[in-house]
Amino acid sequence: MTNDGGRDILSRFARSMRDVHLFFGFSYSLMEWFHPLYVRDGETQSNAAINGSFVDRKVIPEIMDLLERYRPDILWADGDWERSHAYWNRDALLSHLRSRDVVTNDRWGIPREDPQSKFERGICDEEMLKFPWNFWMPISHSWGYNQLEPLRNFKIFSEISMTLARVVSCNGHVSLGISPDGNGWISHIQLERLSQLGNWFSTNGQAIFETRPWRIQRDPEDTNIVFTRNKMGSIIYAIFQEWPRDEHLHLSIDLTPREETDQIVTMLLYEVQCKFRLDADGMTIRLPSFVMLTGDATLGPWVLKFVGFR
Numbered sequence: 001m002t003n004d005g006g007r008d009i010l011s012r013f014a015r016s017m018r019d020v021h022l023f024f025g026f027s028y029s030l031m032e033w034f035h036p037l038y039v040r041d042g043e044t045q046s047n048a049a050i051n052g053s054f055v056d057r058k059v060i061p062e063i064m065d066l067l068e069r070y071r072p073d074i075l076w077a078d079g080d081w082e083r084s085h086a087y088w089n090r091d092a093l094l095s096h097l098r099s100r101d102v103v104t105n106d107r108w109g110i111p112r113e114d115p116q117s118k119f120e121r122g123i124c125d126e127e128m129l130k131f132p133w134n135f136w137m138p139i140s141h142s143w144g145y146n147q148l149e150p151l152r153n154f155k156i157f158s159e160i161s162m163t164l165a166r167v168v169s170c171n172g173h174v175s176l177g178i179s180p181d182g183n184g185w186i187s188h189i190q191l192e193r194l195s196q197l198g199n200w201f202s203t204n205g206q207a208i209f210e211t212r213p214w215r216i217q218r219d220p221e222d223t224n225i226v227f228t229r230n231k232m233g234s235i236i237y238a239i240f241q242e243w244p245r246d247e248h249l250h251l252s253i254d255l256t257p258r259e260e261t262d263q264i265v266t267m268l269l270y271e272v273q274c275k276f277r278l279d280a281d282g283m284t285i286r287l288p289s290f291v292m293l294t295g296d297a298t299l300g301p302w303v304l305k306f307v308g309f310r
Contacts (some may be wrong), residue, residue, distance in 0.1 A: 027076040052087055086109065088109040093108065128171050128213040129169070129172070132172070134174070138179070145182070151295065157193060164208065166226050200301075202267070204303040205269050210230070214227040220252050238308040251276070251283045257278075263276075263307070272288050274288070
């Protein structure tokens with residue numbers, strides 16, 4: 001993409017994103033209502049049920065050009081609903097995108113039944129997915145800038161952070177939609193949410209970044225407790241929002257001690273080791289008592305770090 005000066009704007013933008021270690025991607029609109037090839041395909045085929053010349057001559061060449069020229073991490077499709085997934089050549093396109101480790105969504109034709117991209121706006125709550133997927137979440141109700149957006153529409157920090165934890169526990173990624181105005185300014189409430197996330201990451205980020213799904217994604221008795229692990233599998237993390245009133249957190253999972261090392265449970269925010277008890281029903285952890293006394297019990301989500309378990 002170039003402007004009148006012949007400069008490739010997208011290349012500069014992609015380079016700027018990667019210079020600060022951010023993922024880079026595109027939103028690509030499949031349909032073009034008034035493109036002559038798109039119109040002709042619709043007229044000559046029954047509901048454009050099979051792959052048409054618009055796809056062969058415009059969509060696929062453009063997508064291949066984007067992939068080769070800019071190497072995006074994400075390619076988000078939209079505008080698919082008028083025609084079938086066969087028309088858009090969904091299976092071949094998704095296979096190619098995944099071979100290049102490009103994360104995508106489910107908008108590649110009707111019906112949207114591809115199991116590997118169905119989580120554009122939904123969250124996997126049942127089991128870990130073996131492929132990377134993405135959850136798109138705007139910070140408010142609107143997908144773009146809305147100067148009349150009421151404050152009640154903005155998500156609170158705990159909702160954003162726990163959604164992030166749930167998605168990561170199932171091998172997913174989160175794209176958090178921020179909506180700057182026409183001058184590029186971001187509202188104070190959005191900046192506040194980003195600042196809260198940054199502060200939380202400074203202490204608890206190791207439970208999110210460069211992690212992998214553990215063998216259990218969430219506690220079977222309390223699905224608001226989710227788990228991740230580090231790359232090596234030597235550290236397990238439990239992330240939870242609600243501080244128990246009796247200061248005892250029970251995990252209904254099998255945490256097996258490793259014989260070759262000591263077993264340690266640490267609360268990341270305070271770097272405090274916690275006492276624990278293993279029994280037939282799982283593990284009970286004694287949380288720091290001073291948290292309730294200081295009023296810090298509202299600072300969650302909380303992260304516990306487990307070393308010496310499998």
